[in-house]
Amino acid sequence: MKAEIITIGTELLLGQIVDTNSQWIAKELARYGINLYYKATIGDNKERMIETLSNGLKRSDLIITTGGLGPTQDDITREVVAEVLDLELVKSQEALAQVKSYFKQADRPMSDNNLRQAYLPQGAKIIKNNQGTAPGILVVQDNKVIVSLPGVPLEMKAMMKESILPYLKEKFLDDERIYSKVIKTCGIGESSLETKIADILREQENPTIAPLASQGEVKLRLTAKANTKQAAKELIRHEEQKLQGRIGEYIYGYDDDTLEKVVADLLWDKDLTVAVAESCTGGLVGHRLTNVPGSSAYFERGVVSYSNQAKQELLNVKKTTLQEVGAVSQKVAQEMALGVKNLAKTDIGLATTGIAGPSGGTEEKPVGLVYMALAINDDVKSYQFKFNGGRYRVKYLTAQTILNLLRLELLN
Amino acid sequence: MKAEIITIGTELLLGQIVDTNSQWIAKELARYGINLYYKATIGDNKERMIETLSNGLKRSDLIITTGGLGPTQDDITREVVAEVLDLELVKSQEALAQVKSYFKQADRPMSDNNLRQAYLPQGAKIIKNNQGTAPGILVVQDNKVIVSLPGVPLEMKAMMKESILPYLKEKFLDDERIYSKVIKTCGIGESSLETKIADILREQENPTIAPLASQGEVKLRLTAKANTKQAAKELIRHEEQKLQGRIGEYIYGYDDDTLEKVVADLLWDKDLTVAVAESCTGGLVGHRLTNVPGSSAYFERGVVSYSNQAKQELLNVKKTTLQEVGAVSQKVAQEMALGVKNLAKTDIGLATTGIAGPSGGTEEKPVGLVYMALAINDDVKSYQFKFNGGRYRVKYLTAQTILNLLRLELLN
Numbered sequence: 132m133k134a135e136i137i138t139i140g141t142e143l144l145l146g147q148i149v150d151t152n153s154q155w156i157a158k159e160l161a162r163y164g165i166n167l168y169y170k171a172t173i174g175d176n177k178e179r180m181i182e183t184l185s186n187g188l189k190r191s192d193l194i195i196t197t198g199g200l201g202p203t204q205d206d207i208t209r210e211v212v213a214e215v216l217d218l219e220l221v222k223s224q225e226a227l228a229q230v231k232s233y234f235k236q237a238d239r240p241m242s243d244n245n246l247r248q249a250y251l252p253q254g255a256k257i258i259k260n261n262q263g264t265a266p267g268i269l270v271v272q273d274n275k276v277i278v279s280l281p282g283v284p285l286e287m288k289a290m291m292k293e294s295i296l297p298y299l300k301e302k303f304l305d306d307e308r309i310y311s312k313v314i315k316t317c318g319i320g321e322s323s324l325e326t327k328i329a330d331i332l333r334e335q336e337n338p339t340i341a342p343l344a345s346q347g348e349v350k351l352r353l354t355a356k357a358n359t360k361q362a363a364k365e366l367i368r369h370e371e372q373k374l375q376g377r378i379g380e381y382i383y384g385y386d387d388d389t390l391e392k393v394v395a396d397l398l399w400d401k402d403l404t405v406a407v408a409e410s411c412t413g414g415l416v417g418h419r420l421t422n423v424p425g426s427s428a429y430f431e432r433g434v435v436s437y438s439n440q441a442k443q444e445l446l447n448v449k450k451t452t453l454q455e456v457g458a459v460s461q462k463v464a465q466e467m468a469l470g471v472k473n474l475a476k477t478d479i480g481l482a483t484t485g486i487a488g489p490s491g492g493t494e495e496k497p498v499g500l501v502y503m504a505l506a507i508n509d510d511v512k513s514y515q516f517k518f519n520g521g522r523y524r525v526k527y528l529t530a531q532t533i534l535n536l537l538r539l540e541l542l543n
Numbered sequence: 544m545k546a547e548i549i550t551i552g553t554e555l556l557l558g559q560i561v562d563t564n565s566q567w568i569a570k571e572l573a574r575y576g577i578n579l580y581y582k583a584t585i586g587d588n589k590e591r592m593i594e595t596l597s598n599g600l601k602r603s604d605l606i607i608t609t610g611g612l613g614p615t616q617d618d619i620t621r622e623v624v625a626e627v628l629d630l631e632l633v634k635s636q637e638a639l640a641q642v643k644s645y646f647k648q649a650d651r652p653m654s655d656n657n658l659r660q661a662y663l664p665q666g667a668k669i670i671k672n673n674q675g676t677a678p679g680i681l682v683v684q685d686n687k688v689i690v691s692l693p694g695v696p697l698e699m700k701a702m703m704k705e706s707i708l709p710y711l712k713e714k715f716l717d718d719e720r721i722y723s724k725v726i727k728t729c730g731i732g733e734s735s736l737e738t739k740i741a742d743i744l745r746e747q748e749n750p751t752i753a754p755l756a757s758q759g760e761v762k763l764r765l766t767a768k769a770n771t772k773q774a775a776k777e778l779i780r781h782e783e784q785k786l787q788g789r790i791g792e793y794i795y796g797y798d799d800d801t802l803e804k805v806v807a808d809l810l811w812d813k814d815l816t817v818a819v820a821e822s823c824t825g826g827l828v829g830h831r832l833t834n835v836p837g838s839s840a841y842f843e844r845g846v847v848s849y850s851n852q853a854k855q856e857l858l859n860v861k862k863t864t865l866q867e868v869g870a871v872s873q874k875v876a877q878e879m880a881l882g883v884k885n886l887a888k889t890d891i892g893l894a895t896t897g898i899a900g901p902s903g904g905t906e907e908k909p910v911g912l913v914y915m916a917l918a919i920n921d922d923v924k925s926y927q928f929k930f931n932g933g934r935y936r937v938k939y940l941t942a943q944t945i946l947n948l949l950r951l952e953l954l955n
Binding site: 156321342346475 | 615
C-alpha cells in the first residue's frame with residue numbers, strides 16, 4: 132500500500148508557516164506500517180491542485196490532503212476532489228447538521244459562507260470534526276482512498292485519531308509492521324563512521340540502516356519490517372548488537388535522547404556533582420546542562436571567565452601561566468578545570484578555552500583551536516581540538532565535545 | 544519564473560524530522576519575488592527521485608533540491624541529477640580540492656567515501672560549502688536552473704545566502720522590484736502590538752504588513768512593490784516612520800539583527816563593559832552575549848550561580864538575605880547584579896533568578912516566576928516577571944527580557 136500526503140495552502144509556499152501536519156501524519160502512518168512515498172505541497176490554486184491530485188491517484192493507493200476545507204472562497208478542496216474523481220458536488224444534510232451543531236455548541240452565529248462546508252462529493256463519507264467547523268471527506272474509488280482533512284493541526288490530528296487511522300487499520304493493514312529506532316553517536320564524523328561499519332551497511336536488508344549527519348553528531352536510523360511489532364523489534368535488536376560491537380563507544384543514546392540528558396542521568400546515577408569553567412563557549416555548556424529538569428541536583432556553578440582577570444580571580448588560574456602560554460592553552464584549560472572543581476567543591480570540573488573567531492586567530496593559534504580539560508578526583512585530563520566553521524559552530528562543537536568527554540569519563 | 548523545492552530524505556517520509564528547510568527557502572524566494580508553486584518530498588529512492596525531478600523540470604524554471612549529497616551510499620542526488628539531465632558524472636578537481644581542504648582545516652582524516660562528493664554532473668557549477676563536506680551543485684540546461692544543496696540546515700542556509708540567492712537575483716529578477724524589510728520588536732505581545740497599530744494594519748495596501756510572532760519577539764514584515772528598488776524602499780521608509788511613532792520603544796532591530804548584536808553595538812558605542820550573574824538561565828545570557836564576534840571587548844565575565852553557596856562565594860550575596868527571602872527574590876537579584884558588577888569592576892551587572900520548572904514551584908513562588916536586576920553606576924533596578932511555558936521557554940524568555948531591559952537602559 133502506497134500513501135501520499137498533499138498539503139494545501141498558499142501560506143505554506145510563502146514560507147509563512149512550517150508544515151508540521153505532514154510530519155505528524157507521516158509518523159502516524161509509519162507507526163501503522165503504511166509506506167509513505169510522496170509528500171507534496173501546493174497553493175490554493177485549482178489547476179495545480181487538480182494536477183497534483185490526479186498525479187497522486189496514478190501512483191498511490193491512499194491520498195491524504197490537508198487544508199482548503201474552510202468557508203472562504205479560496206477553500207476549494209471539496210470542488211477539486213469532486214472534479215478529479217468525476218463526482219457531483221451535492222449538499223449533505225448530515226454535513227450541514229454538523230456545521231450547525233458546531234456553531235450552536237460554540238454559542239456563535241453561523242455565517243452564510245459556512246454553508247459551503249456542507250457541499251461534498253457525491254457518496255463521500257463525512258468525517259466528523261469535533262474541534263471546528265470543517266467536516267472532513269473520505270471517498271473510495273477504484274480501491275483507492277482519498278481523505279481530505281482541515282489544515283488546522285488540532286482539528287486534523289483529532290480527526291486522524293478518531294476516524295481515519297482506525298478506518299485504515301480495519302480496511303488495509305495486513306500483518307506487516309514497521310519498527311524504527313534511531314541510534315545517536317557523537318565524537319566521530321559521518322564518513323569515518325560509515326567506514327567502520329561499511330560491510331554492515333553493504334549487507335543491510337531488513338532492517339535498513341540510514342546514516343544522517345547533523346551538527347556535532349551522526350545518527351543511524353534502523354528500520355525493520357516484520358509480521359509483528361515484536362519480530363520487528365527483535366530484528367532491530369540483533370542489528371543493534373552488531374553495531375554496538377563496532378561503534379559502541381560513540382553511541383550516546385537513542386531516539387529522543389539528548390547528550391545533556393544522558394550526561395545528567397549518569398551524574399545522577401553516580402551521585403556526582405559538576406562545575407563548569409567556560410571561556411570560548413561563553414555559557415553554552417552551563418546552558419545545556421541546565422536545560423535538563425532537576426539539574427540543580429548535580430550542577431553547582433558555572434563561571435564564564437572571559438577576561439584573564441576573571442580567570443585569575445574566580446578560578447585561581449596563575450598569572451604566570453597566562454603570561455607564559457597564553458589563555459588559549461592546554462595548561463590554562465587544566466588550571467581552569469581544577470580551579471572551578473576546587474572552589475565549587477564538586478566531584479568534577481570542566482573547562483573550555485579557545486578561539487571561536489571569526490577574528491583573534493594567529494598562525495600559531497588559529498580560529499577554531501580549542502583546549503578542554505576535565506578534572507575528576509585528583510586527576511586532570513586535557514584535550515586539543517581544531518574545529519571548522521563559524522563562531523556559533525565552534526562554540527556548539529566545543530560544548531558537544533566536552534559533554535561527550537564527560538560522558539565517556541563517567542562510563543569508565 | 545516558477546520555482547519548485549524538492550526535499551530528499553527517507554527520514555522526512557517517516558516523520559522523524561520536520562522539514563524546516565523548505566519553509567526557510569520558501570520565505571527567501573518570496574522575499575525575492577520568485578513564485579514558488581510546488582514543494583515535494585521523497586525518500587532516498589532512485590526511481591522516485593528521477594520521477595519527481597523529471598516532473599519538476601516539465602513545469603518549473605527553477606528547482607532547488609536539499610539532501611542526498613553526503614558521502615554515504617544512500618546519498619544519490621548527484622547521480623539522479625546527472626541522469627535526469629542526461630549528463631556524465633565526472634570527477635571535479637575543484638570539488639575534490641574543497642572536500643580535502645575542509646578536512647585539512649578541520650584537522651580530521653578524510654575517508655575514501657568522501658571522494659564520492661567530488662563527482663558532479665558534467666558542466667555543473669560547484670557551490671562552495673564552508674560549513675561541511677558536501678559541495679552543492681548548480682546546473683543550467685535549456686534555460687532551467689537546477690540547484691542541489693545539502694540537507695543540513697546550517698550548510699544549506701549559508702550556501703543559499705552566499706551563492707544561490709545572489710545568483711538568482713543577478714540572473715532572473717525583472718523590473719518589478721519587491722523590497723521587504725522586517726521590523727523586530729521585543730517586550731510586547733502579538734495582540735497588544737496589533738491593537739496599537741490596528742488602523743495601520745487595516746489600511747495596509749502597498750507595502751503590506753504581516754505580523755509574525757516567534758519566541759520572545761514579534762516581527763512585522765513590510766513588503767513593497769514598485770518599478771525600482773529605490774521607489775520600493777521609499778514606500779517602506781514612509782510606512783516605517785508611521786510605525787516608529789506608535790511602537791518605537793519596542794523596535795529593537797531590523798532584518799537579520801539579533802537582540803544580542805544590537806545590545807553589543809550599544810555597549811561598544813558607549814564603551815561600557817558588562818558582567819552577568821545567572822541563576823535560572825544557566826549560562827544562556829552569557830552564551831547569547833558571546834555569540835557576537837568581538838564580545839571580549841565588553842563582556843568581562845559571567846557567573847552561573849546555581850547553588851546558594853556559589854551565590855555567596857562568587858557574588859557576595861548575603862547569607863541572611865538568602866535565609867530571609869529565598870534565592871528567588873527581588874533582593875537576591877539585586878545583590879547578584881551589584882555583586883557581579885563590583886567584583887568584575889564592570890560598568891554594568893545583570894542578574895537573573897527564577898523557577899524554570901517543571902518542578903520546584905510553590906503556591907507563593909510558582910514555576911515561571913523570575914526576578915531580574917540591572918546594576919549600572921550606583922543604581923540598581925529590579926523587575927518581576929511571570930512567564931508561561933516549559934523549562935526551555937522560561938529560560939529563553941528570561942534571557943530575551945534581560946537583554947531587552949539592558950537595551951532600553953543603554954538608550955536612555
